[in-house]
Amino acid sequence: MANDQQAQQQRICEALAVKASIDPQQEIDARVDFLCRQMIETGQHGLVLGISGGVDSTVAGRLAQLAVEKARDQGVEARFYAMRLPYGEQKDEDDAQKALTFIAPDEVLTTDVKPASDALLASLEQGGLAFRDAGHRDFVLGNIKARERMVTQYAVAGAMGGMVVGTDQAAEALMGFFTKYGDGACDLAPLTGLTKQQVRDIGTALEAPTHLVKKLPTADLESLKPLLADEIALGVTYDEIDAFLIGHPVSEQAFTTIVQTYERTEHKRQLPKAP
Template sequence: MLAVNVKPASDAMLTSLEEGGLEFKEAAQRDFVLGNIKARQRMVAQYAVAGAKSGLVVGTDQAAEALMGFFTKYGDGACDLAPLTGLTKAQVREIGAALGAPTSLVEKLPTADLESLKPQLADEEAMGVSYAEIDAFLSGQEVSEQAYTTITRTYQRTEHKRQLPKTP
């Protein structure tokens, strides 16, 4: 197993940006930017390992995260292979269980854990909707009005993450 601590590189980047004159409106904005730096540093490490081992980076995002834009562009959304695309969160858990993954992993409370001000913030709390509701939406089942509104607004707000860069 290889363990890589991205904290020093992430903190150094944020410090360098601030020393260069970058200012934030509030602590929450700073924390959000640092979270994205962390996600991108994780991918720097993943691609470094893949390069050293002549391998590919395998993504872990599934349909719910894609729908909600719950990934960092050019961060945890970057990969060479995305085998879980199109699968609901429940389906991913079913596959994990069928493959013999430990129950503690299969049933683990999902958290991106990028927020320093709110460590271990659950994905569902961050998104404002549960994975069960997103799975139901993706499966064409009825969801609450609140869930429908949250999902559709979030999808529209994060559309840029699912597009290739704009070109002239």
């Protein structure tokens, strides 16, 4: 790898606060402490997180539950609200239920985002919005679903005096693989700086179900492409993304795809621009 590519890779890794290796238990302790301190310092004594059945929300959910339990040990009346936010019937609902069983949250709230999402899209079309084709329409609907889920979580956080927990980790941050103001919107991001494998390692240390830890990642936002694998959508594998993040060499094709995607999605990682 050329020196300029190595320097560029290093700058990106540092910007995303990635460590080449971690001690899973130390990371668990530090991230639980972070969530606990945020509740105590802000006076917002609830944590809210949508649980999909994937490894990221499973790990973040368990960290959140451990954090509210730690806060309660310190005399703070804290609670974790785990949310199920399906669009109609979720094809891997069994995995979501297994995740909830593992997390053991204080409360589970369920809201179907399909009625609100479909109604908004219908209203847009009635107002004159047109799409290039069915795929374009489905893509826009997918982002609407993600934003409706975040609207729902913030409604619960507002009602219960809490903060919304996000699941963004370094691999998704690198690729901008999240919906702006959707799953990318949150108050607390306890998985920041972790590669996908490091999230899995923490899941294993937490004794999460192996099936969920190793599950093929999918955003599952597009109705015409149910359970589309992230790696197909991204054009690179998580192994390649993780290798890039910890400073290892990757193929020229992977390097180009990753860097171009990182640069194209820079706006997602920034606050709104102002004059």
